[in-house]
Amino acid sequence: MMAQVTKELMIKEFKSYFKTPLGYVFLVIFLFGIGYLTFEPGRGSFFYMREASMSAFFRYIPWMFLFLIPAVSMKLWAEERKSGSIELLLTMPITVKQAVIAKFLASWGFIGLALLGTTPMIFTVGYLGNPDFGVITLGYLASFLMAGALLAVGGFFSALTKNQVVSFILTVVACFVLIMAGSPPILEFISTLLPKYFVDLFESLSVLNHFDSIERGVFSLSNFWFFSVTIFFWLFGSIVLLNENKAN
Amino acid sequence: MLEVRDISKSFGDFQAVDSVNFSANKGEVLGFLGPNGAGKSTTMKMITGFLNSSSGDAIVCGASVNEKPLEAQSNIGYVPENAPLYxxxxxxxxxxxxxxxxxxxxxxxxxxxxxxxxxxxxxxxxxxxxxxxxxxxxxxxxxxxxxxxxPKVLILDEPTDGLDPNQKHDVRKLIKKLSKEKCILISTHILEEVEEVCDRCIIIGEGKKLFEGTPKELKDKSEKGRIQDVFRVITTGESMQGVAV
Incomplete structure (x- = not known):
């Protein structure tokens, strides 16, 4: 059961996205961007594929997230540390662990809201044909889980620095590496440096591979574990980091 | 209500606070004085549980900040330096x-x-x-x-810093009013404030406690009754005519 303080902080953090233009700008850019990319008149476009599925939509989700998730996560801790309000927050009866979880859940909820905003796409596909709603549901689940993993990474880099821009850039780089970890150019590069064992390990860390396999409709427990462990690992890192350097 | 026991904090080789001891009770306003960088804010951050102390402890209404931080924090009201807000x-x-x-x-x-x-x-x-x-x-x-x-204990880190004279007056009046029911620790480097609101005061310099007593005792150390001269002699170690510490 979630503690009262965690819940209250989470609500406040969620609302804070709508106190500044950030929340609205994000939602508009995300919804417009993903809509455009899905229907753009290229080879991978929705109409060119002539099938009632959302694969054109889900294919672009990781790339939208790559730039938009760091924008959501960059303020989580960097802003508090810069303004000094972290001192206010952490001298209230709340532990660092509770605060990290509350902020993470608030940002995750915000991305959840952004994904909810794309539901007209489901109706469009449903109107045009007979899509497999199970696959669509899994696609959304994969998108949401991936958002959680990337937000946890972003929260960590936000806790690392007081500067939001630095936090943004580091998160984009880290997310790019995590998303691309399974791609041939990166794997080839790594195989020139490290033994095969590490190459396999690196490949298994690829967010994109796990995302793709759920999105295609193959949901295995290992994918679910992968995202859970990634989230847990980066949140744990944030807690350790904040305990060490919250006052600097 | 508030008891600080041999609290110390070091950042690497730098000793920010060195075995500071004091206590304060209900109805008391304890002034915490010292030059900038003396360790006032660091001490306050340790009492409020924001910073972990390197050694020593602070007891707030019977709860140790090291062992039961949440219980101690629930009895503290804290105004951090520069009053950060959302x-x-x-x-x-x-x-x-x-x-x-x-x-x-x-x-x-x-x-x-x-x-x-x-x-x-x-x-x-x-x-x-x-x-x-x-x-x-x-x-x-x-x-x-x-x-x-x-809260039973109030920790105020330079609450009147940057205010105009009228606002300072209002804040001091409020502190006076609150002091009957609470134990208040207030840090400042405005010496008139000490005479006006504090029952007792502590001076720290370079992390060490240098003086503890009433504002009157502090004042009496100077023949001319100039509290700023005494403060100067205590914190810098200089000697000054007419001031005996």
Whole structure:
């Protein structure tokens, strides 16, 4: 059961996205961007594929997230540390662990809201044909889980620095590496440096591979574990980091 | 109510606070003096549990900050240095958020906040965004957030810094009024403030406690009754004619 303080902080953090233009700008850019990319008149476009599925939509989700998730996560801790309000927050009866979880859940909820905003796409596909709603549901689940993993990474880099821009850039780089970890150019590069064992390990860390396999409709427990462990690992890192350097 | 036992903090080789001891009771205003960088804020951050001490402990209403930080923190009201706030929130909304974080009974929050707003003279800015407020108002909002849960111990880090003379007067008056019911630790480098509001004072320099006594005792050390001369002699170690420490 979630503690009262965690819940209250989470609500406040969620609302804070709508106190500044950030929340609205994000939602508009995300919804417009993903809509455009899905229907753009290229080879991978929705109409060119002539099938009632959302694969054109889900294919672009990781790339939208790559730039938009760091924008959501960059303020989580960097802003508090810069303004000094972290001192206010952490001298209230709340532990660092509770605060990290509350902020993470608030940002995750915000991305959840952004994904909810794309539901007209489901109706469009449903109107045009007979899509497999199970696959669509899994696609959304994969998108949401991936958002959680990337937000946890972003929260960590936000806790690392007081500067939001630095936090943004580091998160984009880290997310790019995590998303691309399974791609041939990166794997080839790594195989020139490290033994095969590490190459396999690196490949298994690829967010994109796990995302793709759920999105295609193959949901295995290992994918679910992968995202859970990634989230847990980066949140744990944030807690350790904040305990060490919250006052600097 | 507040007992600080041999508290120390070092950052690498730098000893910021070195075995500082003191205690304060209900109804007492303890002034915490020292030049900038003497370790005042660091000591306060350790008492409030924001920083972990390198050694030593602080006991707040019977709860050790090291062992039961949440219990100690629930009895403390804290105004951090420069009074940081959540600037994008409205004054009343912010105070409601703090009340909920302090686990106040939800039926009582509204009337409690009305009282606090009246006490801190915030009525006219109640529905304004904090970022639009003047420095004086921000200080008062920060003071208000430290009072919502009616804490037994108040820790105020330079609460009058940057205020105009009238605002300083108001804040001091409020502190005086609160002191009957609470134990207050107030850091400052404004020496008149010490004479005006403090029952006792402590001077620290380079992390060490250099003096503890009443403002009168401090004043009596100078033949001319100039408290700033005594402060100077104690913190710099210089000698000065007519001042014996």
């Amino acid at each position: 600037e994008e929130m409205y004054v009343r909304e912010f105070l409601e958020f703090i009340s909920k974080m302090r686990s106040l009974d939800s039926n009582k929050i509204s009337s409690r906040i009305d009282d606090i707003i009246k006490m801190c003279s915030l009525k006219e800015v109640e529905f304004q965004k904090i970022e639009t407020l003047s420095k004086g108002y921000k200080r008062r909002v920060s003071l208000a957030q430290s009072l919502v849960h009616d």
